[in-house]
Amino acid sequence: MGAADLVSLGWNERWQTLWGDEAPDDSAPGRVIRxxxxxxxxxxxxxxxxVALSGAVGPVTVGDWVAVEGAGDDGIGxxxxxxxxxxxxxxxxxRDPSVNSAQLLAANVDRxxxxxxxxxxxxxxxxxxxxxxxxxxxxxxxxVVTKADLTDDMxxxxxxxxxxxxGLDVLATSAVTHVGIDDLAGLIGHGTVxxxxxxxxxxxxxxxxxxxxxxxxxxxxxxxxxxxxxxxxTRQLHVLPTGGCVIDSPGIREMxxxxxSDSVDAAFGDIGDLAAHCRFNDCAHGTExxxxxxxxxxxxxxxxxxxxSWRSLREEAAAAQLRNDPRARKQAGKRFGKMxxxxxxxxxxx
Ligand code: GDP
Ligand code: ZN
Numbered sequence: 305m306g307a308a309d310l311v312s313l314g315w316n317e318r319w320q321t322l323w324g325d326e327a328p329d330d331s332a333p334g335r336v337i338r339x340x341x342x343x344x345x346x347x348x349x350x351x352x353x354x355v356a357l358s359g360a361v362g363p364v365t366v367g368d369w370v371a372v373e374g375a376g377d378d379g380i381g382x383x384x385x386x387x388x389x390x391x392x393x394x395x396x397x398x399r400d401p402s403v404n405s406a407q408l409l410a411a412n413v414d415r416x417x418x419x420x421x422x423x424x425x426x427x428x429x430x431x432x433x434x435x436x437x438x439x440x441x442x443x444x445x446x447x448v449v450t451k452a453d454l455t456d457d458m459x460x461x462x463x464x465x466x467x468x469x470x471g472l473d474v475l476a477t478s479a480v481t482h483v484g485i486d487d488l489a490g491l492i493g494h495g496t497v498x499x500x501x502x503x504x505x506x507x508x509x510x511x512x513x514x515x516x517x518x519x520x521x522x523x524x525x526x527x528x529x530x531x532x533x534x535x536x537x538t539r540q541l542h543v544l545p546t547g548g549c550v551i552d553s554p555g556i557r558e559m560x561x562x563x564x565s566d567s568v569d570a571a572f573g574d575i576g577d578l579a580a581h582c583r584f585n586d587c588a589h590g591t592e593x594x595x596x597x598x599x600x601x602x603x604x605x606x607x608x609x610x611x612x613s614w615r616s617l618r619e620e621a622a623a624a625q626l627r628n629d630p631r632a633r634k635q636a637g638k639r640f641g642k643m644x645x646x647x648x649x650x651x652x653x654x
Contacts, residue, residue: 310335310349312543314412314496319369319390328387331371336411338540339366344386347543348372353380361386365408366539366551367496368392394442396498410539410551414495416443419505422455422476428468432571432613434500435472436621440567443498445472446491450506452478468610470574479509489514492548496541499552511552514544565621572614578606 313335323333334348334355343354344364355372357364364370364386372380373387396409396416416438420426431447438445447465452458458476465474475491477484488510491497499507512518519542539553569576575597579587583594589611590598600606 311494312547312549313347314494314549315369316494318393322369322390323371326388326390327371328373331373331387332375333390334370334372334375335541336364336366336368336370338538339364344368344370346370346372346380346386348375348380350375350377351380353384355380356385358385361389363408364389365395365411366541367411367413367498367549369412396437396441396443410441410498410553412496413441413443413498413551415446415492415497416441417446417448417491417497417499419499419501419507419510420447420449421501421505422449422451422458422461426461426464426468428465428609429613429616430502431465431469431472432610433617435469435571436568436617437500439570440564445571446497447472447474448477448484448488448510449474450477450479450510452476452483453480467607477510477513479506479513482513485510485513489544489546489548492544492546492550494547496549496551499550507552511542511550514546514550515542516545565618568614568617568621571617572610575606575611575614 310333315333315335319333327333332348332350334346336344337347337352338345340354343356345352346355355370355375361370369390370386371388371390372384374383374385375381376384392411394413395411396413398407398409416434418431418434420431426449435445447469449458449461449465455461462474462476465472473491475484475487477488479485492514499510501507539551541549541551543549578596578600579589581596582589582592584592587595587597589595592598597606597611601608601611
């Protein structure tokens with residue numbers, strides 16, 4: 305990648321404002337395209353290159369906006385280093401409850417797009433988990449059912465998603481016929497999205513279809529040598545010709561990423577809305593009289609499977625939270641509040 309236009313990378317007024325407060329003097333703004341261990345591949349207006357990381361600025365991940373110190377005018381020199389990481393607008397992270405640290409997966413994403421292949425059964429549990437993770441990160445979830453060319457009945461697949469996951473944006477695409485690719489580009493707009501979904505779902509092929517060229521390594525187009533394979537395990541940000549950015553995340557599985565009960569609730573806003581009408585504030589939606597949730601299941605407005613998923617994800621989140629240390633819990637608490645308010649605003653705004 306040569307010199308990058310900061311606006312195509314997602315630079316906007318928010319970053320401009322933060323820049324004034326957070327960037328060291330004589331530094332240049334850049335976006336992390338890839339994390340390569342001791343260095344980050346960073347795109348700046350003057351060029352793209354490796355920039356050394358120092359522990360002093362904290363962990364850095366793909367999608368971060370950073371202040372680069374010591375970059376030359378015509379690209380990035382040997383002495384370039386990350387001097388600051390701008391305050392993130394969202395953060396997708398993996399938290400292993402057994403160790404006391406979080407692994408950063410992607411920063412500053414507006415949307416988490418769950419990619420499902422039409423050539424295999426839809427897994428609603430995964431979609432619901434992904435939606436919870438999106439809210440947890442501070443991003444808005446969406447579902448893409450791809451490989452439309454491999455099914456005769458895309459409409460019923462979409463209907464299935466709409467029933468199991470009401471309120472989620474859902475699109476049909478094909479990387480082969482390019483059906484829906486413009487719609488997906490429209491959904492991304494000038495924002496940044498991260499694709500998640502199981503291996504083989506069609507994520508890399510979608511990145512390539514959006515980019516209009518081969519930028520991500522899809523599984524069946526590996527270069528002949530065995531080394532080609534390892535490139536698929538690197539998370540990387542791609543700038544689209546239409547203006548937005550996509551982070552392809554071969555390493556990100558929705559399974560096992562830490563979510564909180566509040567972000568689970570944000571993903572199941574319809575159930576929360578119903579619960580507000582239960583007779584008792586502490587209704588467990590079991591056999592209580594005047595339970596609006598059970599009434600909705602009885603009259604068919606709420607899918608019983610969806611209620612069951614909500615229960616099991618909530619239990620899982622509660623267990624994970626308990627295993628976490630109090631400090632992490634407290635920090636997360638601040639984020640839930642913000643996230644839940646944003647989820648609420650988002651739902652009300654649509
Ligand atoms: P990823 O692991 O999620 O990145 O999935 P890939 O993009 O590597 O795709 C997995 C397989 O599905 C590859 O063999 C692709 O060629 C195939 N594939 C991806 N998208 C489509 C599509 O829209 N239509 C068809 N027929 N095959 C697709
Ligand atoms: Zn109830």
